[in-house]
Amino acid sequence: MKISLKKGNIENLKTKVLVIPVFEDVKNAERDFVKIDNLMGRLLSKTIEADPAIGEENNFSLFFNNKRITTDKILLAGLGKRDKLDAEKIRSFGGKLVNHLKKKKVSDFSILSFGYGLKGIAIEKATQALCEGFLLGNYSHTKFKSKKDKKKKGIETAAILPQTDYDTSKIEEGMKRAEILSNSVALVRDLVNGPANVVNPAYLVKEAKDLAKQNKLKIKVFDQAQLKKEKMNTILAVGKGSDFPPYLVILEYGSAKRKQDTYCLVGKGVCFDSGGLNLKPGSYMQDMKIDMGGAATVLGVMKAVSELKLPINLIGLMPCVENMPSARSSRPGDVVTTYSGKTVEILNTDAEGRLIMADALHYSLKYKPKSIIDIATLTGACMVALGLDTVGVFGTDQELVDDILAASKETDELMWQLPLTKGFTDDIKSKIADIANLGHPKGYGGASSAAAFLKEFVGDASWAHLDIAGPAWATKDNSYKKEGGTGIPVRTLVEFFRQKS
Ligand code: BES
Ligand code: ZN
Ligand code: ZN
Secondary structure, three states, X not given: OEEEEOOOOHHHOOOOEEEEEEEXXXXXXXXXXXXHHHHOOOHHHHHHHHOHHHHOOOOEXXXXXXXXXXXXXXXXXXXXXXXXXXXXXXXXXXXXXXXXXXXXXXXXXXXXXXXHHOOOOOHHHHHHHHHHHHHHHOOOOOOOOOHHHHOOOOOOEEEEEOOOOOOHHHHHXXXXXXXXXXXXXXXXXXXXXXXXXXXXXXXXXXXXXXXXXXXXXXXXXXXXXXXXXXXXXXXXXXXXXXXXXXXXXXXXXXXXXOOOOEEEEEEOEEEEEOOOOOOOOHHHHOOHHHHHHHHHHHHHHHHHHHHOOOOOEEEEEEEEEEEOOOOOOOOOOEEEEOOOOOEEEEOOOOOOHHHHHHHHHHHHHHHXXXXXXEEEOOOHHHHHHHOOOOEEEEEOOXXXXXXXXXXXXXXXXXXXXXXXXXXXXXXXXXXXXXEXXXXXXXXXXXXXXXXXXXXXXOOOXXXXXXXXXXXXXXXXXXXXXXXXXXXXOXXXXXXXXXXXX
């Protein structure tokens, strides 16, 4: 969908549907509303006055116009009570509006900008939320559909009609940010939705190379031979059962010469998690193409941060593997020496995420980062603890955790901190190696023991870990959230870096 800003005479506006947002408790007084209302013999204001339900949240009332203006149809769209409106409600309104128009087979619409009557929300922020709602709500994944379904394009064009001239640059700023963020989220959704016979480790490498080229990022790719040379044995141990060889991809944005803070992002890239020799039972294996959601998030955030030109240095590390059973696979009970030198007993080959993250996390220390944030679809236990919608947050630096949680309040991606106390480190003791890749034998606190395992590899760095096993995937459509890969937590991480710059 292409969104543009359209200035000019509303009587001559060419659009399929003109959308007029209506509050439940505030009269419409926008310049263009008054103009159209007068041209229509006050039909709009009379209708709104006669039926107060029109302004209720997400109530959409469609009209044919009376030929005195050039637009085909008018849609009065309810925003609810003005004081209750916030950025998330606007985003959700935007998503529901495009879903409604898509169902009516509308390909183009224009909307009166509603910034002026808003309380406590800046116009650029309101516009950003609205456009995110449009773009994310219009997303669909049709790459693997037959030709007929591919034609269902959704909304193609939308225009925002500013109501005063002085703030058009702020509206444009909000539109631009929304476009960058939504494209980055769409990249992540596409990768997570892509089947594992296509989105394999080499495919992620190619995506990273394409992004590096387009956005002028530096890139390093360690293939199996280089991983061996570097002694990144955990990545090798997980990857060796598959016919698709493993990689470690490192993307760099910014310049080490510039005196800016350096941050590292590390994302789990298990393109398919069968469990390995500890094979997952059928229904648990079904969705395991999503297990590269962390690596996809790294790509999405690198894309957005570089397009927004944020003044930070950002390093993205993506260990990319496929976890498969074969005669070459790691066995339960194998011991590997990690890149850090610590030895790990692989008690369960299905706890592979923490293994590949260990070497990538330890490698990230080379960059002497101000903070490291990792993102991983790491544990089913996190879903048991927090449900499907909430990211589990862990960390060694409470200030960093608090800043991530604060950023997530801005974007409305749900996050909740979970404990990383000493008991969980005791749980990952091994009888024969330094540590084991399993916590309590009954699985108690499984998300925390996985986090305690990762902590072993970050030294005393400022570090936070986001377990996205639940929220990486949505089981149903809801406004701007679509069934399938969600792209969570791209918007939060970009907001975090925006606040840091
Ligand atoms: N990839 C899974 C975690 C997961 C589960 C992600 C559901 C998304 C949805 C991870 O590698 C895994 O298998 N974890 C095991 C760990 C266990 C063996 C200690 C789990 O959570 O059961
Ligand atoms: Zn697993
Ligand atoms: Zn996994």
